Amino acid sequence: MTSAEAMTVRQKFLALLTLVIALVLEIVDLTIVNTALPAIKASIGADASASQWIVAGYSLAFALLLMAGGRMGDSFGYRRLFLIGVAGFTVSSVLCGLAQSGEQLVTARLLQGATGALMAPQSMALLQVLFDPLERVSKLALFGVIGGLASIAGPIIGGLLIKADLFGLGWRLVFLINVPVGILAMAMARAYLPATRSDRHSGYDSPGMVLFGAAVAALLWPLIGAEGEQADPAAFLVLLACPPLAWLGWRHVAARTRAGMPALFDPAIFAIPTYRLGLAMSVAFGAASAGFLLVFAFALQAQRGQTPLVTGLLHMPFGFGAMFGIGVLSRKLLPALGKWLPLGGALLMAASATLVLVATARPDWPLWTIAPAMVAAGIGMGMTTGCIGPITFAQMDRAHAGAASGLMKTCQQLGSALGVALAGSAYFAWGQWLGVPPAEMAAAVIALILLACAAFALRLPDGIFDSAH
Structure with missing residues (x-):
């Protein structure tokens, strides 16, 4: 495949499917490790510091190299960098599965995050190359739905693989399962992804x-x-x-x-209001989502005594609500409602997430009654995150696809880290200092972050998809 313009509808669909497989590889690997961590600690004797960096090392390396990965895609070709990233991710997954100590696993996870940073920006860049701005709404909705399913499936698959203990591999299957998926993604990428790059300055x-x-x-x-x-x-x-x-x-x-x-990115892209505000929304929404899921999972186990597997299953109403918000509401209503859709989504999630966290921390509140609020929080999440991608890139020149995608992915990672730090501190420390119940303190912080996201959405211009490239 040599040119996106020359591709048929069927060829574009197969290219999109290739990018979806890579998305699943990235998201499942990020969420599946949390379930496996206790088994990893017991097996190889990882201490508390190593255990933390088995999870955090991937995120740090991923975030550090996202902008570089995006710009290198512009310079050297999106398919080429995608193939290098998937190949590196697959090899590092093997190294994770073969690790004999906490230090070896942390090193392999750092490599996994670094190669993931080469792979991930190319997916968003290729979406911009393959499809027009309004077409991207439905395609990004599909990404959102698949991403939601993958994030739900990750912890469940991890629990099932460890329990099955196939071939006596135990937790190692959590990483080794990436190998056949990575090989499939590489084969499809060579066959179906267009060999294209930015027409701007090459080099890095x-x-x-x-x-x-x-x-x-x-x-x-x-x-x-x-x-x-x-x-x-x-x-x-x-x-x-x-x-x-x-x-x-x-x-x-x-x-x-x-x-x-050649520069890492062109500062002129920040003059585009939809891009600038879209990045701000990405940071705020990423912080709120990561903080909410952290506190919800911890409160379920620490204050309700639920097991990790049950905790994973209790996330399902949220995930299904998110998929409806992304796949139905965002896809169908964004072109007509514009900025009002993500604004409404952020406000809905703020209200329902607050209710969920307050109810979760109260033992006298039946867990099944939390499910409707979890669905509502998921719908609000989907209405917001399903809009952020199409809005952010609506008026972006395709020549900046890689660098712009790398910056957005970096903002999402920054938001997630910020949300974990703020919500975690509110739950574990600030509430105690101020005499406020921990879950309520964290809920207040998360609601404020979502209100900031709504404020950024309110500042978006009317006619978001006018003058789109």
């Missing part, structure tokens, strides 16, 4: 990658390690380094762009 921007990578690390490292119980002066100093590093990175890419040299 190593200093820009280093500066922005350091800024992301300075922000994420303290947030990922935040326990919410006591302040770490060293972490605070690292956090203070983030703004100056980001400022230096911005000046660097601006200077290279003015000089006509």
